Amino acid sequence: MKVQQVNRFERNDKLSFGYRREVILINTMLQTITINLWDDLALNEGQLLKENCIKNSIVSFYNLKMSTYHRFPQLQSTFTTGMLQNPKCNETERINLWLEHIVGKRSLNRLWVAKSIKECEEIKLEQLMDKKITLKNDMHYWFKATICEIENKSKPWYEACASCLKEIIKTTKGISCSNCTKQHVQIIQRYRLRMTVRDNDTSARLTLFEDVASDLLVAQ
Ligand SMILES: [Zn+2]
Secondary structure, eight states: OEEOOOEEEEOTTSSOEEEEEEEEEEOTTSOEEEEEEEHHIIIIIHHHHHHTOOTTOOEEEEEEEEEEETTEEEEEEEEEEEEEESOSSHHHHHHHHHIIIIITTSOHHHHHHHHHHHTSEEOOHHHHHTTOSOOOTTOOEEOOOEEEEETTTTOOEEEEETTTOOBOEEETTEEEETTTTEESOOEEEEEEEEEEEEETTEEEEEEEEHHHHHHHHHHO
């Protein structure tokens, strides 16, 4: 489980603020799912989760609703959503047994990365940069490369439009989003790390967002 920082955004009425927090869970099939907690749940239960987020915690949610973001399913909290940490039930026991036998002393996150890479097709950075292959939609690929330089280590975030997540533009007239073509949009801060990577003679500029970017910053 990974619990992100809470984001505050201005509501459409311009009079109040809303709150959103992402929680990323891994199930026993080593699949990830993102849950967006909104408002009170983001602030209270979300903060509790963040503070008590010990390794391999088990959490159960009820009354969530489903949505998709960039073709990936996401769950959203509703007014009736509730949450339990390490609930006393058979399912918790089953997951604990799985953690003991399958995960053991390894890290759940590393298992997930290893499993995800196995399901992807390996490509060379050179093939990608020289457009020697056609990438298929709905397919994941991986390549090996080393980081040469991180360009924005001192400011690894950007100010984004809360509804479309694109970078906002600040002018003398105010804050606008060119994507939503709206003035005075709500702003959230998102991680964005720009870097140059290299494999043999090929180099490429790479941009990482959110948890991938923050994981790398922590690892550094
Ligand atoms: Zn926008």
